Structures are given as C-alpha cells and as structure tokens.
Amino acid sequence: MKPFRAKEYPDCPGTYLMKDERGRVIYVGKAKVLRKRLASYFQEPDRLPRKTRVMMDKVWSIETLCTETEKEAFLLENSLIKKHRPRYNIILRDDKSYVLFKLDKRHPFPRLSMTRRVVQDGSTYFGPFTSAVAARETWKLLNRLFPLRKCKQTTFNNRVRPCLQYNIGRCLGPCVYDIPRQEYQEVVRQVELFLTGRSKELLRRLRADMQAASEDLRFEDAARLRDQIQAVEQTVEQQVAVLPGGKDRDVLGLGRTVGGVALGLLFVRQGQLLDQKSFFWAEEDGTDELGLQEETASAQSTAVEEAQEVLRSFVLQFYSPGRYIPERIVLPFAMEDAVLEDILSERRGGPVRLATAHGPQERKLVSLAETNAVQAGDRARKTVEPPLERLQDRLGLSQLPERIEAVDASHFGGQGMVVGQVVFENGRPHKEAYRIYAFPELEGAADDYAALQGWARRRLRSGPPWPDLIVVDGGKGQLQAVQKGLNEGQEAGLAADSFALAALAKGERRGGELEERVFRPGRKNPVALRPGSAELLLLQHIRDSVHRFVLSRQRRTRRAKGLDSRLEELPGVGPRTAHLLWNHFGTLERMCQATEAELEALPGIGAAKAAQLRRGLASLSPGTPVDHDEQGGNTA
Structure with missing residues (x-):
C-alpha cells in the first residue's frame, strides 16, 4: 500500500473498508474522526498489536464513507460487516434468534x-x-x-x-x-x-x-x-439463584485463547441463571487477537481499544432488531458507550444500561462467562481448524481455505438448467451467500459443462469476496469446464490460477465403502485422502450440501411443472414413495432405468411393490431428466 497521507482522508465521522490485493474487504471499522482513526494504523510497526500488524501487511487500499453522526457510522459499520463478512472483523456466524x-x-x-x-x-x-x-x-x-x-x-x-x-x-x-x-x-x-x-x-x-x-x-x-x-x-x-434483586440482565465475558477471541454470554432472568452461550472467532496467524500482552505501552493501549471494538461490534450484531434485550447488560470492562446505549434503547423500546460488574456476584459471573467461553473456544479449534489446515496441506493450497465455494449443475432433460452455489466460511455454511444461477440460454442443450463455464464467468463478474477454494461436484470434465470459464473471464483482472480448484467424484466401491476421488488441476491422478479423515469428511459435507441445495430447487421446479404428479399417478406410488424415489435416484430417467433389485433395496419396498413400480416406471417416457456423470462425478 502507498504511504499514508492524512489529507487524502476526510475529517468526519464514518466507516472505512480495508481491502487486500484481490479487492476483498478484510476489515470494516467506524470512527468519530476517520482521518485520526486511520492515522493510528500507520504508526511504527512495534507500536501496533501483533494482530493489527498482520492485518496491515495485507491491506492494499482503504475506502471511506462519511456519515452525519457517529450513531449512523455505528449502524453503517454493522450493515457492511454483515454484507462483506470481513476476515478480521468479529462476525456472528450463528446469528439466528433464540x-x-x-x-x-x-x-x-x-x-x-x-x-x-x-x-x-x-x-x-x-x-x-x-x-x-x-x-x-x-x-x-x-x-x-x-x-x-x-x-x-x-x-x-x-x-x-x-x-x-x-x-x-x-x-x-x-x-x-x-x-x-x-x-x-x-x-x-x-x-x-x-x-x-x-x-x-x-x-x-x-x-x-x-x-x-x-x-x-x-x-x-x-x-x-x-x-x-x-x-x-x-x-x-434445578434452578440456580446467582443474583439478588430479581432483575433481568445479560453478562458478558471476553477472554484470550490460543489464536482467537472467546466471548461468553450468560442470561440471568429474575436473579436466576437461565442459559448461556459461548462464541469463538479463530485467528489463523496464531496471534493473541486481543493483544493484551503486548510488549510496548503504545501497542497495549491500541490493543485495549481494539478489544473495546470487538465488544461493541458483538453487542451491536447480537442485539439486533427483534431480539430480546434486557434493561441491563454487564460488560467485562468500561468503555464509552452512550451511542450504543441509545441504539439498543431504541431497539428495546425502553432504556438499556451498559455497565461494568457491580458487586462480587456480578464480577463472579463475568469471570464465569469468560471461563466458559475460553473452554468452548479451545474445543472449537480442535473441531474446526485442524480439518482446514489438513485440507490445505493435502491439496497443496497456498493459503488456508477459509472461504470455500462449491458448485453443482442440474437440469431435467436439458430443461431448467441451473448451477447451485454454496459457501462455507471457516468450515461452516454461510447460507446468506447461497445462490442459484439459471441458464435459460442452455434450454434443451443438456450440457453441464457449458453451465459450469457460464457460472465461472458470471462469478468473476459478481466480484469479491473471492473464494480460497472452489469445489466442483463431479470429475475431471466438470473441473476443466470451471477452469476454462475462469480463463475466459480475464476481463475481471483475475486468471484461473488465481483460484484453487478441486473436484470431488465418487469412484468404485471397495470393501463396502464408496471411494471418493479428489481431482486437482495439473495432476494426472487424483489426490488420495484417507477414508473417514476429517479433511475428506469436510469436503464430502460441502459437496453434499450443494447437491442437496440444487436438488431442493429442482424439486420445487418439478412440483410446479407437475412431474411429481406423473409419478403419483402410478399404482402404489403416493407422496412418501415419490419422495423416496426422487431422493434416491435424483432424476426420472434413473428411476426408469432402475432394476427390480435396486427398487427392492429401498426402505419400505418389498419384492411385490418393486415389481409393481418397475412396470409403472416402464410406462413413463424415459426422456425427461438427464444426468451426466464424468469420472464418477455426481450431479443432478
């Protein structure tokens, strides 16, 4: 990034977006005075916390947005975090209401x-x-x-x-x-x-x-x-009384763990501990993200400010409109919070007080929340990060695959061609980013490869955030189609080798298990992943997720076009049997090609019903849906 020049940035309240060399937003912040806040990032490196130093090494550009008031900056920051899901921000991945x-x-x-x-x-x-x-x-x-x-x-x-x-x-x-x-x-x-x-x-x-x-x-x-x-x-x-007075309050605890931030939340209702929830955000660089053990006073002061930003960001995201907000929220440390209190009070429809612990009982609860969070964070690292790290190692990726996008093409006999896309961040589904890409120009073509090429071109045009890994449901043919589409999208300023690609295909059945094969560009033979390993299970879960997602779309289309009713008109086929057949075979053509033995192997279908189904399916036209398998690839 070019040297910082204060006059280039506005002297107003607002938000700022830090971007990496690929244009991805990696951090969103807000400030009372943007120029002053941004200047704090350009101190001598040893005056910054380790986490900030790591982040600033990846910043290539900064975009600013002015607002009328600090309150508007708060709300805009929250909106931008939800939209861009930046790498270095605190993001609530499990943000459903309770x-x-x-x-x-x-x-x-x-x-x-x-x-x-x-x-x-x-x-x-x-x-x-x-x-x-x-x-x-x-x-x-x-x-x-x-x-x-x-x-x-x-x-x-x-x-x-x-x-x-x-x-x-x-x-x-x-x-x-x-x-x-x-x-x-x-x-x-x-x-x-x-x-x-x-x-x-x-x-x-x-x-x-x-x-x-x-x-x-x-x-x-x-x-x-x-x-x-x-x-x-x-x-x-079974109830535990933890506070006198009988008032509702939430208690927050913020702690350090190896390579991340741990936050605990206790729900106290009428003086009794009703429930608790822990949150953990991993930091891939292995740094103490809170940075409260920095070696210099300046770095430690900046780290305290960042810890306060972590807490503000969490509170603003967690207590969203429509969620229950108590009249008192106990914080682990003091911070200026008048604007935040004002926002929460509006959302609650009554006064909300943010304050530090008062008395030994509340201090004990803050400590309990922190302890619970750190323990949950340690468990989370053991279950989430190792599979990503092993996947990076086994596939030879240049960076940790924090954002994985998976795609699968599907159609009915060439009609209704779509490509489904799912997104996983840090090993977890990000369902707000799931997409269906329709290709009406391919009607009647029954060409999965053309659809995948088209998806790659459109994905480049849609812009960041870019994936660290693209997983294709299929084999070499599907993988090459995506790679070709990326090569054709050079106008986005990104070549195909800017993205890590992998295709996951079903192979032969050995020893009762179906062998999975992982294809990578430039490799003749598939990458061997041990059956049952954490990295393979993660890939399978992501592949199965996109397969289910695109099939669910096709089921809705199927119902709208009356394909379900065609099945249910057959003797012995009701909604439950039709659902079973669609789930197992995926397409009508596969059903028509199924043998009596394959039908009888389905749960709840005996020999007599299998024979009846076989006769009924034979009466249907076999040319409705088509499904191409390449190198064992499985698409619907």
Whole structure:
C-alpha cells in the first residue's frame, strides 16, 4: 500500500473498508474522526498489536464513507460487516434468534406461544433459550402444569365444542364455556410466576388452592394441585439463584485463547441463571487477537481499544432488531458507550444500561462467562481448524481455505438448467451467500459443462469476496469446464490460477465403502485422502450440501411443472414413495432405468411393490431428466 497521507482522508465521522490485493474487504471499522482513526494504523510497526500488524501487511487500499453522526457510522459499520463478512472483523456466524415464550396479554384469555422475534405489541416475553430442544421440554411442562388455551385466534373464534386438551384437563375451555376471567387470569399469573423464577410465591398460591379444594371436598382438584406442586418443586431444585434483586440482565465475558477471541454470554432472568452461550472467532496467524500482552505501552493501549471494538461490534450484531434485550447488560470492562446505549434503547423500546460488574456476584459471573467461553473456544479449534489446515496441506493450497465455494449443475432433460452455489466460511455454511444461477440460454442443450463455464464467468463478474477454494461436484470434465470459464473471464483482472480448484467424484466401491476421488488441476491422478479423515469428511459435507441445495430447487421446479404428479399417478406410488424415489435416484430417467433389485433395496419396498413400480416406471417416457456423470462425478 502507498504511504499514508492524512489529507487524502476526510475529517468526519464514518466507516472505512480495508481491502487486500484481490479487492476483498478484510476489515470494516467506524470512527468519530476517520482521518485520526486511520492515522493510528500507520504508526511504527512495534507500536501496533501483533494482530493489527498482520492485518496491515495485507491491506492494499482503504475506502471511506462519511456519515452525519457517529450513531449512523455505528449502524453503517454493522450493515457492511454483515454484507462483506470481513476476515478480521468479529462476525456472528450463528446469528439466528433464540426461542422465547410469548404471553399475549392483550387478549382477555391470553395464549402462551413460542417465538424467535420480539414485537413491541404489549406482549410479555420470557427467555431466551439457546437450545430449542430445552425450550420444547419446558413448553411441554408448561402445557402439563397450567391449563391455558393452546389454540390460535382463528380456531378460538370458530370452535363449537371443546377439544381434546379440555377433555384431558389441560385447558379451561374459554373458547366454548363461559369461564370467569378472574379464574383464567389466576392461571396466567401462575405461568408468569413460574417463568420469572418466583417459585416461592407460586408454591404458596398453589398450596392455598389445594387446601381450599380439600376443605370444599373437591378431592380431584386437590389431587391435581398436589401433582402440580410436586412438579414445580422438582423444577425449582434445578434452578440456580446467582443474583439478588430479581432483575433481568445479560453478562458478558471476553477472554484470550490460543489464536482467537472467546466471548461468553450468560442470561440471568429474575436473579436466576437461565442459559448461556459461548462464541469463538479463530485467528489463523496464531496471534493473541486481543493483544493484551503486548510488549510496548503504545501497542497495549491500541490493543485495549481494539478489544473495546470487538465488544461493541458483538453487542451491536447480537442485539439486533427483534431480539430480546434486557434493561441491563454487564460488560467485562468500561468503555464509552452512550451511542450504543441509545441504539439498543431504541431497539428495546425502553432504556438499556451498559455497565461494568457491580458487586462480587456480578464480577463472579463475568469471570464465569469468560471461563466458559475460553473452554468452548479451545474445543472449537480442535473441531474446526485442524480439518482446514489438513485440507490445505493435502491439496497443496497456498493459503488456508477459509472461504470455500462449491458448485453443482442440474437440469431435467436439458430443461431448467441451473448451477447451485454454496459457501462455507471457516468450515461452516454461510447460507446468506447461497445462490442459484439459471441458464435459460442452455434450454434443451443438456450440457453441464457449458453451465459450469457460464457460472465461472458470471462469478468473476459478481466480484469479491473471492473464494480460497472452489469445489466442483463431479470429475475431471466438470473441473476443466470451471477452469476454462475462469480463463475466459480475464476481463475481471483475475486468471484461473488465481483460484484453487478441486473436484470431488465418487469412484468404485471397495470393501463396502464408496471411494471418493479428489481431482486437482495439473495432476494426472487424483489426490488420495484417507477414508473417514476429517479433511475428506469436510469436503464430502460441502459437496453434499450443494447437491442437496440444487436438488431442493429442482424439486420445487418439478412440483410446479407437475412431474411429481406423473409419478403419483402410478399404482402404489403416493407422496412418501415419490419422495423416496426422487431422493434416491435424483432424476426420472434413473428411476426408469432402475432394476427390480435396486427398487427392492429401498426402505419400505418389498419384492411385490418393486415389481409393481418397475412396470409403472416402464410406462413413463424415459426422456425427461438427464444426468451426466464424468469420472464418477455426481450431479443432478
């Protein structure tokens, strides 16, 4: 990169994008004053943290975007990080919302439902639960203990007689019977007490109700309340009280681990530890990404600022619109956060306070969050990075394949030609980057190679971020087609040898296992990867993902064109059998070519049904879908 000249950069708040020699955005940041912030990157190298030094060695250009206010810079930075997913930014890869329980108190007879999104509509929310399985188990318990209505509003309005839930004592039946609102509201109150951890008050109410039922000789009601009390007591034994005061708060812990950042998040609701989640971001260079053990005071000061940026970036991404935000978020260290508090308060619809730990209990929780995160980070490195490192070594790649793009061509007898593309980053799917490329100009051609060449040309035109490795579902022919398309795309300023390529093809079955072969450009023989090795399993997972992705698209097309109905018109073929046949054979032509023995080998299909299917399939025209296999390649 050319020397830094301060006057070339604006003196305003905004964001900056650092790009490498291939034009990929590798870091996005924001600043109150862009010129001042960028100048801090161009100090003497020994005055910078190691991570920053490594990053700056790869920066070839810097683009700046001015904003009116620092708040706008915050929001623009967050948007650009999500769009470009830069290599050196903290990025939430698992950014789905967690499960919450929603109690709609606007209705005279509220219903408890499960949701992943918070809407400011007057409802009360409880959670979050990071595990959907745990949330469902709690949901079952709530349905068993508290007889609230389960039906949605449309069903509630139109029901004329009570449902099964009423008959088994799990609903009071307000949809049909004239239930006193006071009686129903008492059950609502019990649910709120249970979900907010106020078990003592709940048990007191239940015991009083049981005593009253016993005195009134309502022994069935008394027995039901007794069982309810026992279930609540068993649940309470598993709850851990960690803070007094009974307020909701999230506790963050940030720690160092070998080659990355570890962040822990504890969800405390009504003083009890409800759940926890850990995050880890690997740093390939093996550096201490937080940089808090730098040798110079200047480097350490800059590292502290970067640690604060890590925390700000996480908070802004994690507490996105529609996610539950508590009124207090406990941070592991102090930082200027007025703008961030303002943004979170707007998203919550009420005040949000960002503060450091207050008192020994909160400090203990911050330490616990950090410990959990570091341990999770150590486990993550063992399961994610080694396969990538071994894949780099076995395939002879010049750099770690952090971003892998895989492609597969598919069509029906030359009709509906498409190429599916999936993207994996650091060994995990990045589903927002999945794409389907349609090629209407190839209608009737049934040419996978032309489609793959076309994909390569269009991919070059779409621009960065560029992949570190392209995986093709197929053999040498498919690999050469992609390579040819890349060579034809020289106008993008990138030649085919700018990209690492590999094709994964199924070979012969040996010893009961299907041998996989990996082809690389310039090699006559395939690369031998040990069956069951982590690097081969990763490649297979990526190849299978793109295969499933493009097949799912073709299934939708198939349904729209009525191909499913053609199968289901055959004797003995219903939706389940049709789904089984499509999943196994992929195309109608393969089904028609299948022998009775192959059909009988499918689960749930015996000899008689296999013979029936064989006769039915023979009656269909075999010219509908076509699937080319090259060197054992498998495309659909």
